[in-house]
Amino acid sequence: MQPVYVTATAQCLPGAPIANDRMADYIGRLSPEAERFGRLTLRQNGIRSRHYAIRPDGSSDWTVAKLAGKAVRDLIADAEIDRAAIGFLATATTQNDLMVPGLASGVHAESGLPPIELASLQSVCASSMMALKAAALQVAAGEHRAAIAVGAEFSSRYFRPGQYRGTATVKLDGTLPGDAEFLRWTLSDGAASLLIEDRPAAHGLSLRIDWISLRSFADRFAPCMTGGGAHQPDGSLKPWSLHGSAAEAAAAGAFQLRQDVDALYRMLPVWLGEFMRLVDERKIDPVSVDWFLCHFSAHSLRQEMARLAERAGCMIPDERWFTNIYDKGNVGAAAIFLLLDDLMRSGRLSPGQRILCAVPESGQCIMAYAAMTVVEGDLQ
DSSP states (O other), X not given: OXXXXXXXXXXXXXXXXXXXXXXXXXXXXXXXXXXXXHHHHHHHHOOOEXXXXXXXXXXXXXXXXXXXXXXXXXXXXXXXXXXXXXXXXXXXXXXXXXXXXXXXXXXXXXXXXXXXXXXXXXXXXXXXXXXXXXXXXXXXTTSOSEEEXXXXXXXXXXXXXXXXXXXTTSOTTSOOOHHHHHHHTXXXXXXXXXXXXXXXXXXXXXXXXXXXXXXXXXXXXXXXXXXXXXXXXXXXXXXXXXXSSHHHHHHTTTTSOEEOHHHHHHHHHHHHHHHHHHHHTTSOOGXXXXXXXXXOSOHHHHHHHHHHHHHHTOOOOGGGBOOOHHHHOXXXXXXXXXXXXXXXXXXXXXXXXXXXXXXXXXXXXXXXXXXXXXXXXXXO
């Protein structure tokens, strides 16, 4: 397998940043009680601003495919390689615009790329790492000279009041269960893309991909973040397609995004255990990590992750953490690519530095890591 490099990055964040005091203007108002819960959630997640692809009236000119397509077009415009040399496109998202066809087809149509090989990866946050690994392996195996991985989310469209009113989810006081309300005040919209090539960029800095590790622990956990199903009295999750009709499924709340926060915190030791496994295998040396790009959904979650790492004696110093969640929000499958793009444009990188990316996914417990080394020009 030949070395592969991230040679260009790009992002698409729709509209101007939306501050906390304007969030309800966009996702809508369910009740004063719901907004009080929202303020509590914002104190926990620490997010100060984010981007939405919807207008205050709920309308939009965007789709997930258009957000990702814009990120891909900007990536190609900024890259040294000709678009005709790009042979593979991998897309990542939590929820596609359509049930059929896959997101990669929609992004290809928006991208301006010629005929190309595709892969549509769908999960939650870790789908970005699935797409990155798919693209990197295609290039490393010599199947293609260059490939693109892009992650995109359009979560805000699921948080408007019309998605909840008239369903079994809304309580008498106009509030939602905590597992539904949490995500309304946490997730946001956007896309980001990476170009992977079989050689570094001729000018400027590139990132050599040293390895990517991704493991599912769904054998130990029930679904934690869900959409498309309704919980039954026995605790099982009934898919929307097994309800009597789409209207019946909607009334049961099957199309709403839900997050079991208690289950999320139970996954933390497993995610840290995966880190320690890689340390034991000598893939990770915490002392040698110059930049730690860890995706997390809330500041409170970051604090708990750091506490566990300190107790285990494997904490990467806080000054080496690079994050943008407080100003750009939690953009799910686009988050780790947004982090890489912001770091690449920060002016803080230098050849030889080592980057460790970490993406925990709460969907049904996935943990993904990737190690990269900063290189300049054609140095390897």
